[in-house]
Amino acid sequence: MGIDMKNSEGYLDLTCYEALSNVTREEKAASKAAFRPLVYICSPFSGDTEGNIKRAQDFCRFALEKGNIPLAPHLMFPQFMDDNNEKERDLAIFMDIILMGKCQEVWVLGDVISRGMSIEIEKAKKRRQPIRYFNKYFEEVNSL
Secondary structure, eight states: OOOOOTTTSOBBBBHHHHHHHHHHHHHEEEEEEEEOEEEEEOOOOSSSHHHHHHHHHHHHHHHTTTTEEEEEEHGGGGGGTTSSSHHHHHHHHHHHHHHHOOEEHHHHHOOOHHHHHHHHHHHHHHHHHOOOEEOOOOOOESSO
């Protein structure tokens, strides 16, 4: 359904037509600008948990400022799951992989690849998901 050049009485009304066309054009441009891709944040959790959580939060902020929606399940799942319990850790990684499949890209942070990160990276490669690597300063690099 397009915009009609004629008014409801059938008369040519170019002023109204132009105004409605401009509004429609602006709405389309705004909806395109509102698109933000979902990116999976892949960064270490275990080890220096406190420092790793802070770096993951900062990386999420970086992704957000670059126009993305960051998804970092390793910041959420430990709120109700035990990372030291092997069964729960395996379940968390399984759920990570499911969520990662919903993302347009996988962003890998840091100089160290943990066991969990390597599982996620290998799965992303098998799925042919785009993977981007960033150093600890959030500078994009070819790979780690």
